[in-house]
Amino acid sequence: MTTALIAEDEPMMRAQLKGRLAQAWPELEIVGEAQNGEEALALADEKRPDIAFLDIRMPVLSGLDVARELAGRCHIVFVTAYDDYAIAAFDEGAVDYVLKPPMPERIAKVVSRLKARAAQPPLDLSALLAKLAAQEPAQGPLKWIRASLGNSMKMIAVDDVLYFRAEDKYTKVVTAEGEALIRKPIKDLYEELDQEAFWQIHRSAIVSLRAIARVDRDWRGEPVIVLKGRDEMLAVSRTFAHRFKAM
Amino acid sequence: MTEHTPASASAVLAALKRGFSFSWTTIAIIVVVCTGIATFESIEDMRPYWHPFVTVELCGLAIAYCVNVARPWTRARPIVHLAIAVAIGAILGHALMVPTKNFILEQLLNEPRLYTLDYVLSHKKTFFFSAFSAFLVGLCISVFFLLKFREARAAEALHKAEAERLLLAKQAMESELKLMQAQIEPHFLFNTLASVQFLTETDPPQASRLLGHLLSYLRAALPQMRSESATLGQEVELAEAYLNILRMRMGSRLDFSIDVPPALKTHPFPPVLLISVVENAVTHGLEALAAGGRVNIAARLDGDRVLVTVEDTGIGLSGPSRPGSGVGLLNVRERLSALFGVRGRFSLEEAKPRGARATIEIPFAPANPQPALAAAQA
Numbered sequence: 001m002t003t004a005l006i007a008e009d010e011p012m013m014r015a016q017l018k019g020r021l022a023q024a025w026p027e028l029e030i031v032g033e034a035q036n037g038e039e040a041l042a043l044a045d046e047k048r049p050d051i052a053f054l055d056i057r058m059p060v061l062s063g064l065d066v067a068r069e070l071a072g073r074c075h076i077v078f079v080t081a082y083d084d085y086a087i088a089a090f091d092e093g094a095v096d097y098v099l100k101p102p103m104p105e106r107i108a109k110v111v112s113r114l115k116a117r118a119a120q121p122p123l124d125l126s127a128l129l130a131k132l133a134a135q136e137p138a139q140g141p142l143k144w145i146r147a148s149l150g151n152s153m154k155m156i157a158v159d160d161v162l163y164f165r166a167e168d169k170y171t172k173v174v175t176a177e178g179e180a181l182i183r184k185p186i187k188d189l190y191e192e193l194d195q196e197a198f199w200q201i202h203r204s205a206i207v208s209l210r211a212i213a214r215v216d217r218d219w220r221g222e223p224v225i226v227l228k229g230r231d232e233m234l235a236v237s238r239t240f241a242h243r244f245k246a247m
Numbered sequence: 248m249t250e251h252t253p254a255s256a257s258a259v260l261a262a263l264k265r266g267f268s269f270s271w272t273t274i275a276i277i278v279v280v281c282t283g284i285a286t287f288e289s290i291e292d293m294r295p296y297w298h299p300f301v302t303v304e305l306c307g308l309a310i311a312y313c314v315n316v317a318r319p320w321t322r323a324r325p326i327v328h329l330a331i332a333v334a335i336g337a338i339l340g341h342a343l344m345v346p347t348k349n350f351i352l353e354q355l356l357n358e359p360r361l362y363t364l365d366y367v368l369s370h371k372k373t374f375f376f377s378a379f380s381a382f383l384v385g386l387c388i389s390v391f392f393l394l395k396f397r398e399a400r401a402a403e404a405l406h407k408a409e410a411e412r413l414l415l416a417k418q419a420m421e422s423e424l425k426l427m428q429a430q431i432e433p434h435f436l437f438n439t440l441a442s443v444q445f446l447t448e449t450d451p452p453q454a455s456r457l458l459g460h461l462l463s464y465l466r467a468a469l470p471q472m473r474s475e476s477a478t479l480g481q482e483v484e485l486a487e488a489y490l491n492i493l494r495m496r497m498g499s500r501l502d503f504s505i506d507v508p509p510a511l512k513t514h515p516f517p518p519v520l521l522i523s524v525v526e527n528a529v530t531h532g533l534e535a536l537a538a539g540g541r542v543n544i545a546a547r548l549d550g551d552r553v554l555v556t557v558e559d560t561g562i563g564l565s566g567p568s569r570p571g572s573g574v575g576l577l578n579v580r581e582r583l584s585a586l587f588g589v590r591g592r593f594s595l596e597e598a599k600p601r602g603a604r605a606t607i608e609i610p611f612a613p614a615n616p617q618p619a620l621a622a623a624q625a
Binding site for chain 2: 009010015038060082083101143153216219224226231232233
């Protein structure tokens with residue numbers, strides 16, 4: 001007898017899929033129902049189902065994450081309401097999927113395909129999953145910084161930051177409203193920032209271009225940055241001075 | 248703008264350091280002007296030319312340094328501060344002159360040092376007159392530049408204010424557009440419709456209820472259906488419809504409360520802001536948690552500000568950020584500052600014991616005259 005697992009976070013959707021499967025494939029035994037990706041993995045280990053129906057968007061671990069873990073252990077059918085980039089990839093890779101709400105005709109088609117494949121080993125999805133992971137919208141530059149102010153945490157919009165300065169193992173974040181500390185070292189931080197908007201000017205300082213009022217020369221002729229509405233000035237070290245030559 | 252905090256040691260040090268930042272052009276102008284004055288003085292001066300030259304250059308540079316430290320143009324009474332700075336500069340210039348001239352005499356010209364303590368004390372009057380004339384000349388020149396720069400600065404400020412206003416107007420339009428485009432997520436719509444379909448087969452009265460929530464959500468969220476100006480009450484209703492839909496879909500995983508005083512419900516509120524923040528709390532705070540959680544929406548009047556908070560008991564700020572997270576909130580922030588300037592704020596902080604608290608702050612606008620939103624947008 002064929003066994004199956006359903007992983008879906010919304011109770012109604014779970015019940016609906018279960019009902020449709022019962023109609024289309026009465027002999028199929030649902031051995032587990034999971035509400036999130038983590039539960040799905042635990043249930044798969046315990047019950048060893050032949051087929052796993054996985055919702056793509058689930059808490060803790062997504063359906064794609066679960067499929068990656070279950071690689072080769074059972075047939076996978078993805079369930080989704082709307083994930084156009086994933087669906088295009090599924091069609092291309094002949095992967096089974098069900099769109100929500102599940103229509104009886106679609107379920108019937110998936111069931112007949114699953115029955116035909118039952119004797120074969122599960123499809124190898126690793127290439128497809130890797131491709132999907134690569135297609136996920138890129139992280140993009142950092143937009144919010146989680147910083148500590150005293151002993152509470154606060155999100156600071158990167159746009160508000162005037163400059164960052166390294167202080168021991170912390171990095172000081174300076175905005176017009178005050179200062180806060182983050183744990184990230186300044187060189188890691190610089191990688192994540194939008195480098196069109198922030199320039200490193202010193203081994204220990206990154207400045208927001210928007211905060212610069214002008215670039216002066218100090219008495220040695222080295223460039224120093226004068227900030228808008230601030231008294232302090234930031235020294236530009238020799239390594240980074242070339243960026244200001246044209247200014 | 249400029250801080251007038253009590254002078255701490257580090258602030259004084261920073262100010263003293265700041266005095267050295269000159270552009271080469273400024274230094275060149277000072278040197279040329281001082282050379283002119285020195286040349287004029289040398290006519291009457293019997294000593295070699297370098298004597299008046301060194302005195303005047305040192306005074307000029309010392310005065311410029313002191314003015315640069317004091318930055319009188321940032322202060323309430325610029326002329327008074329300027330006069331004090333010039334006086335200190337004139338004295339400093341003369342104080343520097345003594346060792347400088349001794350150095351030139353001894354080291355470069357192999358002559359005996361002239362400016363011994365006795366010499367200086369016996370020529371008190373000469374020193375005083377010299378410093379006083381440096382003060383007068385220095386004051387005239389720096390007042391001239393101060394006034395000239397003030398005009399330029401005022402013109403520049405006007406220019407900048409205009410540019411800033413245009414930028415704000417542009418930002419307001421852009422963020423409006425972005426919010427509207429980002430509004431109804433297809434995923435949300437399809438999942439809700441799938442739930443409606445399920446309920447029509449299993450529990451028709453519930454189906455009709457869910458459809459009702461979806462209708463009121465769409466009515467407020469679809470850009471074409473949305474009115475230009477909104478009230479806090481309308482925006483809260485939109486959030487309520489959204490949360491009602493999710494509560495039906497997520498079952499026991501979501502709970503919420505709304506606490507808005509009736510008097511504030513008619514207060515104008517920018518459309519679609521609140522729902523963006525609520526959606527963020529649900530998708531980035533709660534949905535990632537297997538156990539789900541609560542969302543509390545509350546509004547209150549605090550002096551002349553209206554504060555609307557959205558608190559959730561989700562993963563808080565420490566959770567892994569998903570792709571695209573934060574963009575919506577960035578739009579909220581931009582839009583608030585575009586509409587209300589510094590008086591429109593958005594903040595996001597960690598809530599105790601867990602979760603996150605988002606706060607939208609806008610200026611309170613009494614019922615009449617016309618909604619402040621319209622005024623702020625104009």
